[in-house]
Amino acid sequence: MMATNITKAPILRAISIRGYAAAAGCPASKGIPVNGQPDYEIKTTVLPNKVVVASAENEALISRVSILFRAGARNETPDNLGTTHTLRICAGLSTHNASQFAITRNIQEVGSSLTCSTDREVVAYTLEGTRPVLEKTLPFLTEVATRQCFKPWEVSDNVPRLRLELATRPPQLRAVDLLHKAAYRSRGLGNSIYTAKHQLGKISSETLQHYVKQNFVANRAAVVGLGVDHQDLVRYAQSLQLEGGKADCEPADYRGGEIRSDKGGDVAHIAIAGKGGSFRNAKEALSFAVLQRALGAGSSIKYADENRGLLAKSLSKCSGPTSITALNISYTDSGLFGALISTPCGDAKTVVKDVVDILKGGSIPDEDIARGKAQLTAAVLHALESGSTAIEDIGNQAVLIGSVANACQIANAISGLNSSDINNALKKITSSKLSIASVGNLRCVPFLDELV
Amino acid sequence: MAVSFVQRRLMSHSSLQKWAYNLAGFNKLGLWRDDLLYEDSDVKEALRRLPQKYIDERNYRILRATQLSIQKSVLPKEQWTKLEEDVLYLTPYVNDVIKEREEREEWNKTH
Numbered sequence: 310m311m312a313t314n315i316t317k318a319p320i321l322r323a324i325s326i327r328g329y330a331a332a333a334g335c336p337a338s339k340g341i342p343v344n345g346q347p348d349y350e351i352k353t354t355v356l357p358n359k360v361v362v363a364s365a366e367n368e369a370l371i372s373r374v375s376i377l378f379r380a381g382a383r384n385e386t387p388d389n390l391g392t393t394h395t396l397r398i399c400a401g402l403s404t405h406n407a408s409q410f411a412i413t414r415n416i417q418e419v420g421s422s423l424t425c426s427t428d429r430e431v432v433a434y435t436l437e438g439t440r441p442v443l444e445k446t447l448p449f450l451t452e453v454a455t456r457q458c459f460k461p462w463e464v465s466d467n468v469p470r471l472r473l474e475l476a477t478r479p480p481q482l483r484a485v486d487l488l489h490k491a492a493y494r495s496r497g498l499g500n501s502i503y504t505a506k507h508q509l510g511k512i513s514s515e516t517l518q519h520y521v522k523q524n525f526v527a528n529r530a531a532v533v534g535l536g537v538d539h540q541d542l543v544r545y546a547q548s549l550q551l552e553g554g555k556a557d558c559e560p561a562d563y564r565g566g567e568i569r570s571d572k573g574g575d576v577a578h579i580a581i582a583g584k585g586g587s588f589r590n591a592k593e594a595l596s597f598a599v600l601q602r603a604l605g606a607g608s609s610i611k612y613a614d615e616n617r618g619l620l621a622k623s624l625s626k627c628s629g630p631t632s633i634t635a636l637n638i639s640y641t642d643s644g645l646f647g648a649l650i651s652t653p654c655g656d657a658k659t660v661v662k663d664v665v666d667i668l669k670g671g672s673i674p675d676e677d678i679a680r681g682k683a684q685l686t687a688a689v690l691h692a693l694e695s696g697s698t699a700i701e702d703i704g705n706q707a708v709l710i711g712s713v714a715n716a717c718q719i720a721n722a723i724s725g726l727n728s729s730d731i732n733n734a735l736k737k738i739t740s741s742k743l744s745i746a747s748v749g750n751l752r753c754v755p756f757l758d759e760l761v
Numbered sequence: 762m763a764v765s766f767v768q769r770r771l772m773s774h775s776s777l778q779k780w781a782y783n784l785a786g787f788n789k790l791g792l793w794r795d796d797l798l799y800e801d802s803d804v805k806e807a808l809r810r811l812p813q814k815y816i817d818e819r820n821y822r823i824l825r826a827t828q829l830s831i832q833k834s835v836l837p838k839e840q841w842t843k844l845e846e847d848v849l850y851l852t853p854y855v856n857d858v859i860k861e862r863e864e865r866e867e868w869n870k871t872h
Contacts, residue, residue, distance in 0.1 A: 408861055414868055462810040 344695035345369025345536060351703065351713045352539040356546060358527040358553060363707040364534035364542045365715075372443040372536035373700040374436050376454040376549070377708040380524035381430040382500040383640075384558045391504025392520045393427045395512045398470050400425030400434060402463045404452040409463065412449050421446045423453060426701070429489070429498055430640055432525075433704055437697065440536065447545060455549055457521060459514040468510050475503060480578045480748045481651060483570065485636070487746035488580040491568040492645055498561045526554025531708035535700045561643035565742030567757040570749075575629075577657040577749040581664060582647030583741035586639050586734065588710055594639045595685075595723055596734040597646050601637035602688075603673050603681030603731065604648070619677060620648060623663040629653035633664060641709050646738055654750035665760050669739045672732045681731070686720050693719070774844050788842035789835040790826035795819075795851035803862065807854035815850050 345367030353363045382393045401423065403409045416423050421438030423446075434454040438446055486501050493499030504512065532546040563584045586597035605618015616624055620633045631652040638645045648664045650657075673681075692698040693716040706713045714722075743761065747754045774782075782788065787797060796819055798804050808816070829835060 408864060410861065410865055410868070414872070418872065460810075461812070 341368050342695070343370055347690075347694040348717070349535075349715070351715050353707070353713055354539070354543050355711070356527075356543070358551060359530075360527050360546050360549070360551060361531040361707045361711055362533070362539075362543050362546045363531065363703055363713045364537050364539045365703070366538060367536055367695065369536045369695060370439060371437055371696075372440050372534065373697070374443065374447065374450060374532070374534045374537060374542070374545070375433055375700050375704045376450060377431055377433040377531045377533070377704045378525045379430060379529035379557065379708055380432045380520075381428045382502050383429050383497045383561070384524050385500050385520075387496070389512065389516050389520060390500060391508040391512055392516060393432060394474075394502060394504045395464070395471065395517060396432060396520070397425050397427045398467050398474070399457070399459060399464055399517065401453055402467070403458050403460050405456045405458055407449060407452050412453060416446050416449055419446060423450065425453075427502065429500065429502060431705060431708055433701070433708075435697070435700060435704075437700075443537070451549060455525060455551065457517070459517040459521075461514040464512070464514050464517065465510065471504055471509055475506060475509075478503070480572070480576075481580075481649060484578040484580040484746050484748045485638075485649060487568045487570060487748065488582055488636075488645065488647075488744055491566045491746045492563055492582060492584075492744035493561060493643075494564055494566070497559055498640060498643060523554060525551070527551035528553050528556065529708070531704060533700060533704045533707050533713075535695075535703065561640060563643055563741070565744045565757075567745040567747075569747050569751050569754070571751050572749055574750050575654060577650075577652055577654045577747060577751055577754050579650045579652075579657065579661055579745065579747040579754055580636060580647065581650070581661065581668070581743060581745050582636060582638075582645040583668065583738035583743050585637060585644030585646030585738075587642050587644045588639055589642055591722065592726070592730065593734065594644070595719075596726055596730040597637050597639065597644065599678065599681040599685050599723065599726060600646070600673065600731050600734050601635040601681070602684040603677040604635035604667065605633065606635045606637075606684075609684065609687075617680070619667055619673065620664060622667075623660045626659055626663075627652055627656045629656075631656065631660065633660065645744070646734075647743075654753055657747075657751075657753040658755055661755055661760070665743070668735075668743075670735070671739070673728075673735060675728055678728050678731050682723055682726065686723050689719050689723070690716050779844050782844045782847075787826075788844075788847070790829050791836050791840060791842055792822055792826050793819075793842060793847045793850075795849055796822055796826075798851060798855070803858045804851070804855055806858045807851055810854050810858075811851060819850075 347367075349365035349367035351363055351365045353361065355361055380393070385392055401409060401412055404412070412423075416436075416438075419438060419442035421436060421442060424435050424437075426433050426435070434450060436443070436446060436450040486503065490499045490501065530551055532542060532549070534542045565583075586593040588594055603618070605616075605620040608615040618635070620635060623633065624631055629652075631650070633648055633650050633652075636645065636647050636649045647668060650660055650664060652660045692702055703713050743757060745757055745760075800808070835841075
């Protein structure tokens with residue numbers, strides 16, 4: 310495409326835009342939202358090689374396809390810690406059939422986007438683009454997700470990007486990362502999602518290739534699509550020719566503990582948690598999610614002074630800007646539930662003690678539970694409505710649980726919960742050993758044995 | 762055993778090739794063919810990608826040859842490089858670099 314000046318003349322641009330909107334078959338003229346129908350039906354197939362294929366035709370203008378593997382940071386072993394972080398940075402580098410230049414330029418040229426996201430459990434490669442061009446760029450998704458080369462010089466050329474990511478992490482993120490290390494010790498779910506600084510440059514091409522060979526296997530893979538035909542996606546998933554491999558990693562083992570990372574400054578960021586809900590027990594996972602919103606997890610209205618949750622009680626005692634939000638993280642076989650606090654360092658002791666009192670408290674009033682249920686339903690419906698959050702959610706369900714529930718089923722499940730479910734969830738925290746991770750100026754942050 | 766037999770057959774050089782190689786004379790200084798590549802930008806990029814082991818060996822050979830050149834002497838005959846020992850360690854990297862550059866230029870012509 311040659312850059313031309315012709316489209317910059319205002320009158321010609323107006324004509325071209327109007328022309329497109331009136332084009333036959335454009336969803337706006339049929340009354341379908343541009344982002345697609347929100348009440349799409351999800352079709353799931355499990356291939357003979359155990360790959361889960363799930364897709365929904367929501368008639369959106371943008372189609373999205375995602376390849377996911379259960380190959381997140383919990384599968385790292387002590388000698389290859391930080392591999393998933395490096396994998397994410399190295400997504401899009403040369404593959405067996407396409408060079409880095411070819412991948413980037415071909416995808417850019419048609420206006421698509423290719424992203425890689427990693428997690429403690431999942432590594433996902435997502436391709437999003439307009440319908441007519443998605444098929445043309447799917448081969449690049451296959452290349453990037455399954456046929457990486459990891460040329461040594463390309464990997465080492467990207468170490469500065471790793472360094473930048475490590476340097477630009479906000480301290481709250483570090484606190485939650487360390488919380489996992491405190492809760493699960495230094496293995497499995499306790500592994501950090503980031504490379505340690507001493508590992509920079511030490512993750513070699515062979516380590517990456519070995520990790521991919523071991524973990525990007527068919528029985529831990531899912532291919533999901535939004536705005537694509539199901540049979541086409543099944544054929545695409547079969548063409549990936551993924552091989553079987555070893556089954557999942559060890560089960561998670563919640564232990565509890567504390568980690569303190571003294572960095573100075575004026576603020577203390579503290580993440581506290583007890584053992585939370587896992588996806589295996591869907592009812593429990595949803596109860597913890599409702600509990601999170603009942604306790605207070607961010608405001609629903611921008612710029613509003615809205616401090617409704619139970620955790621907000623300590624805010625009045627603080628001398629400076631403070632943020633207390635409930636934390637709920639669920640994995641396949643374990644979870645963390647607690648709170649994330651950012652507070653001026655002098656107030657840390659009072660705030661932490663108040664939050665722990667609420668967590669170990671006892672029960673939540675019914676109106677907070679009702680509010681929690683309403684907020685959670687809204688959040689779920691928003692996330693699954695359309696777009697990148699929808700494909701991410703569907704993908705996570707497909708790869709972690711094996712089946713995908715649509716938004717209505719989840720909303721019904723939430724409204725089916727009653728107060729005793731939520732209060733039972735809270736009681737589980739009361740009886741579990743706490744984990745605490747703190748980052749920042751820790752002079753007033755209490756130790757774990759001072760809190761129990 | 763069978764494998765090494767096949768390898769030797771594929772890699773055996775004709776007498777003409779051996780004669781031409783010895784006539785060139787750089788093997789008397791202990792150099793290999795890839796040590797003598799003119800360092801244009803493609804070769805420089807290929808050298809950047811070369812594993813450290815080959816770079817160290819290359820530097821040693823070049824240094825030894827420079828020293829011999831200063832002293833206006835050559836290596837003893839037993840140490841002259843033989844055509845069979847002369848491995849093209851850099852040429853595959855150079856070819857890849859050239860292919861990548863041509864891909865970029867081709868793309869820029871049409872986009």
